[in-house]
Amino acid sequence: MTTIVDYLEKHRQDFPEKVFVQIDSQKWTFENIYNKVNKINLILNQFPTNSVISIMFDNSIEFIISYLGIIKAGKIVHIISPSISKKNFLEQIKSCNPKIILTLKKFIGEFETIQNKIKLVDFYEFESENISKKKSEISDISSLMYTSGTTSSPKGVPIKHENTIFTTKNIVNVLKYTNSDIDVIPLSLSHSFGLGCLHTSLFVGSTLNLHKNTMNILEILNSIKKNNATTFAAVPATLTLLVNSFPEKFVEKCNGLRLIITNSTKIPKDTINKILNLLPNTKFATYYGLTEASRSTFMIFNENRKKEESVGKHAPNVQIKIVKEKNQIKEGEILVRGKNVIDNYWNSQFTEKFTNNWLKTGDLGYLDKEGFLYLTGRKDYVINVGGEKVNPEEIEKIVKILDPIEEAVAIGIEHQIFGKVIKLLVKKYEGSEIDISTIISHCKQNLERFKIPIKVEFVSNFPKNEHGKIIRFILQEKNNGNNKDA
């Protein structure tokens, strides 16, 4: 079985002294990283096949070494973002039962106090443990990430080695990555977009210039120029800000790029056209995918100037179909099939999401005559906040714990940087009192940052259907009509 780490071994043999990862001014060669990865692999031999090892790091060399070390050892690497809420942390740990959680001292304190079953181990302490010669079989599954479910509990997405290799080959072939690329990545490695970029650099043997913080946009631009980068991966919000706020700097720093790649969070048509006009020699591309069906389509905007609102055509050897319900004329639910799609969710949950290997994405869209896919919305009410999927029911459930609250509805309102942010509508019980800051503090204690409402409004009633169910789309339409947030 081929794993992504096999490519690390290959490049280490072919060009050991070549820089694989650069973070700020620190550089690590393929040889450096291979040796560190191998050490983690040998220590992990103490655990049996199919053991889950969790990692919790920000963008750092420790993330990369641990991630690849666990894969090399044939174990399943469970990726936890350090910004996870305590509630989700406990749910994920309970669901996947890892042997240990590899992390850094700075993150241990916060999570150690809420559970004592699974040990949080500092990366550098772990690195000094004894190696084990006992070699185990390689698990079919390489990694496990949790994504927001259509129910309020998170779904575990087990990704197999063959999914990763298939998807990475597609990225490399469609976007023409080579080992002479220098890739600037200001994306979290704890997410599918960032992790896919790591796989791509590793697959071809390019140099990965990793940034810790997406907010330092000007530093990222400087890094692109200073390091003679050839590719740049960024979320639509970052690109929109760049072309609107710093168009001259954008051209000055990015004119050497051969490729800018973004993901399928809605990108304004205006941003696409500005990028194409400002950098006519740079390929600008996007893709559509889910963690469970990574890179299902690709779109190169330069080659399809009149289809800016599409996310492109299906990736090689990936099938896309639209399943319409009776009342739907044009759009329907997007289904995906191919080796980029997972076989099932963790612990075989949510089996209803699959039929004959087709994954029901929950996204709505349509295909035009030439096979270009257009996204039109969601079948459920999942809200995309800066690329993070948020299930409104999770927020509502947390808010309704507060005694004075009778009903609560979370909706997405437009935001210039994040695309959507959360607004909470709340109905209090008659005669009860609660203020906005109490609600927000309660959310902060129980939810990840991106799920915290930035606006709270008290309402006297919610629109309901004849069965007494709140009609969300009315609230959504009403609030997006007159309540945009910049």
Place this chain on the structure above:
Amino acid sequence: MMNRMEIENKIKEIFFDVFSNLNDENFDWNAKQEDYLNWDSFAHLELMTSTETKFNIKISPEDTLSIRTALDLSNLVESRI
């Protein structure tokens, strides 16, 4: 009108609220985003939203991007009120 000290106190409150590990002893006006444990884009959003609410001002995306330290935020607020 608020004086500098009042602005700084409110900014500090916002930072303590967003970053629960901060207190008077470890708070540094010049500490940059990368020096913080968890100053990611969502924490940044929270900082900006709280500042807008507390001082009743609007922060543009350009200004949002220029904020790297608590001192930057304090200076921005002072120039606006």
